[in-house]
Amino acid sequence: MDVRVIALGGSLLSDDSIVFEKWMEGLAEILKKRSDQESKTVLVVGGGAVARNAINVVSKTTRDRDSLDRVGISATRLNATIIREKLLSLGVHVSREEPTSVQDAIRNTGHELLVMGGTEPGHTTDCVAIEIAIGIKAQSCLIATNVSHVYTSDPSTDPNATPISTMSHEDLRVLVGEPKDHKAGGRSVVDPVGAKIARESDLDLDIVDGRDHSAMSNALAGLKFNGTQISVK
Numbered sequence: 476m477d478v479r480v481i482a483l484g485g486s487l488l489s490d491d492s493i494v495f496e497k498w499m500e501g502l503a504e505i506l507k508k509r510s511d512q513e514s515k516t517v518l519v520v521g522g523g524a525v526a527r528n529a530i531n532v533v534s535k536t537t538r539d540r541d542s543l544d545r546v547g548i549s550a551t552r553l554n555a556t557i558i559r560e561k562l563l564s565l566g567v568h569v570s571r572e573e574p575t576s577v578q579d580a581i582r583n584t585g586h587e588l589l590v591m592g593g594t595e596p597g598h599t600t601d602c603v604a605i606e607i608a609i610g611i612k613a614q615s616c617l618i619a620t621n622v623s624h625v626y627t628s629d630p631s632t633d634p635n636a637t638p639i640s641t642m643s644h645e646d647l648r649v650l651v652g653e654p655k656d657h658k659a660g661g662r663s664v665v666d667p668v669g670a671k672i673a674r675e676s677d678l679d680l681d682i683v684d685g686r687d688h689s690a691m692s693n694a695l696a697g698l699k700f701n702g703t704q705i706s707v708k
C-alpha cells in the first residue's frame with residue numbers, strides 16, 4: 476500500500492505571495508489524483524503565523540515551554556481544520572478521523588486522506604510527520620515549506636546563501652543544530668528534533684516549496700523534483 480506523509484508548513488496558509496484559493500485547488504488536485512490511484516496520504520499541518528502570534532501573546536506572561544507549545548499545538552489544529560474543510564469543499568475525500576497522536580495516525584492510515592495538526596509539546600509538526608513516516612516504515616517523508624530548498628545559510632538574511640539539492644543527515648545536523656535548541660515557535664527549515672529522529676531511523680527527507688505544486692507531486696511520485704533530498708550517505 477502506498478502511503479505518503481506530508482508536513483505542510485503553516486506559513487503556506489498565510490503567505491501573501493500566493494493566491495490561497497488557487498493554491499488550495501492545486502493541492503486538492505494532487506490529493507484527488509493520489510486517491511484515484513488508491514494511494515493514501517497523511518497531511519500534518521503546521522501553525523504558521525497563527526501559532527507564532529498566539530505564542531507571542533502568551534509568552535508575555537509565562538516562559539513555561541510546555542505551556543507555549545500547547546498554544547502552538549492548538550494553532551496547528553485550527554490550521555488542520557481549515558485545510559480539511561477547504562479540501563472537503565473542493566471534493567477531496569478526507570477522513571473524519573482527526574488524529575491527535577502519532578499512534579492514532581498510524582492506526583488510521585487505511586483512510587484515503589488524514590489531515591491533522593500537532594500532538595504533544597517538545598517538537599513541531601515536521602517531527603510528527605517524521606514519526607508517522609517511520610511508524611509506517613515509509614522510505615521518506617515530504618516536508619512542504621515556504622522555501623524551495625535547504626540553503627547553506629538563511630536566505631532571508633544572507634545574500635550569499637545558496638540552495639542545496641542533495642545532502643546527508645549529518646550535513647543537516649550541522650545546519651539545524653541539536654534538539655536541545657527546540658524553542659516554542661522557533662524557526663528552522665527542519666525541526667532539529669525531527670531531523671535527529673529521521674537521522675537515527677535512516678528516513679530520507681524531501682524538502683520542497685509547498686507553493687510549487689509540480690515539485691510536490693513529483694516528490695510524492697518518487698520522481699526527480701525541485702528541492703532538497705536529504706538521505707543517509
Ligand code: UTP
Binds near residue numbers: 523544593
Ligand atoms: P509548527 O509545526 O507550525 O512549527 O508548530 P513551525 O516550525 O513554526 O512550522 P511552520 O511555520 O508552520 O511551517 C508551531 C509550534 O507549535 C508547537 C511548538 O511550539 C511549535 O514551535 N508544537 C507543534 C508542539 O509543541 N508540538 C507539536 O506536535 C506541534
